[in-house]
Amino acid sequence: MRELPRELVLPEGFVPPEVPDPPVTPKDAATVMLVRDTDSGLEVFLMRRVLGMAFAGGMTVFPGGGVDPRDADTSLAWHGPPPEWWASRFSCDVGLARALVCAAVRETFEESGVLLAGPSQDTVVSDARPYAQARTRLVDRELSLAGFLAEAGLVLRADLLRPWADWVTPVEERRRFDARFFLAALPTGQRADGATTEAAEARWQRPAEALEEWRAGRVGLLPPTWTTLTELAECASVADAMSRERRIAKLMPRVVRDGNVLRIVLPGDPSYDEAAAHLDPEERS
Structure with a gap:
């Protein structure tokens, strides 16, 4: 695991000053890095969350969200590695593995308009725009992913996804997620639009450029996003990224006060085990 830079700090007030006791149980979630090849190299789809949102407001992130109970529906047509492999x-x-894959497909469609499904096990939708109404119904929770795919006669393409990482929100947060990260290539013919109320803007960008914007202070990144962008920046192409074997280990950052800033540390950092129950400067004095 690469070390987080000391510059990766949180704005004051981003987390509550006192760790909840007991800590909030993390909600299972799926995050998807959509990637595509360009003449300039691999690009990834990024969204800047609306400022003021309860979780990660104003931060630049990948599409994703929490698992819906209906994501565990076993009735949908499925092609690719079985749930046992993902587990x-x-x-x-x-059961959770199946739900995570379904959540990854559903959230990608809801937030970017990209649909990882096809009419058969060896085809992929080339234009997802005809399913715009179903996308809205999914967002409004009027329709489940299984119901949508059944109505449309589509097969979920689990083989288009790759497992990448597993990040857990620090115990200091009152909104916590156990987010499994997936990688997926943009299907030929489809377009990512970022048409979601959760995003203030969306764009394709080379990982190295996104990191440079963070270093310049123009965007905010959380540890999972910074780390993943750094890893993707080392990939020469989509095929290179998709072919990489990943050892998935659960990672949970902690928040420590370092002078006047809140710094994020990972296991192995000397400060990790010293994280205090209070982050308020007065409580630490």
Whole structure:
């Protein structure tokens, strides 16, 4: 695990000053890095969350969100590695593994308009715009992913996804997620639009450029996003990224006060085990 830079700090007030006791139980979630090849190299789809949102407001992130109970529906048509394979990669039970893959496909469609499904097990939708009404119904929770795919006669393409990482929100937060990160290539013919109320803007960008914007102070990144962008910046192409074997280990950052700033640390950092229950400067004095 690469070390987080000391410059990766949180704005004052971003987390509550006192750690909840007991800590909030993380909600299972799926995050998807959509990538595509360009003449300038691999690009990834990024969204800047609306400022003021309860979680990660104003931060630049990948599409994703929490698992819906209906994501566990076993009735949908599925092609690719079975839930048992995903369970072994993410070290979870089979039912949750199925739900995570379904959540990844659903959230990608809801937030970017990209649909990882096709009319058969060896085809992919080339234009997702005809399913715009179903996308709205999914967002409004009027329709489940299984119901949508059944109505449209589509097969979920689990083989288009790759497992990448597993990040857990620090215990200091009152809104916590156990987010499994997936990688997916943009299907030929489809377009990512970022047409979601959760995003103030969306764009394709080379990972190195996104990191440079962070260094210049123009965007905010959380540890999972910074780390993933750094890893993707090392990939020469989509094929290179998709072919990489990943050892998935659950990672949970902690927040420590370093002078006048809140710094984020990972296991192995000397400050990790010294994280205090209070982050308020007065409580630490």
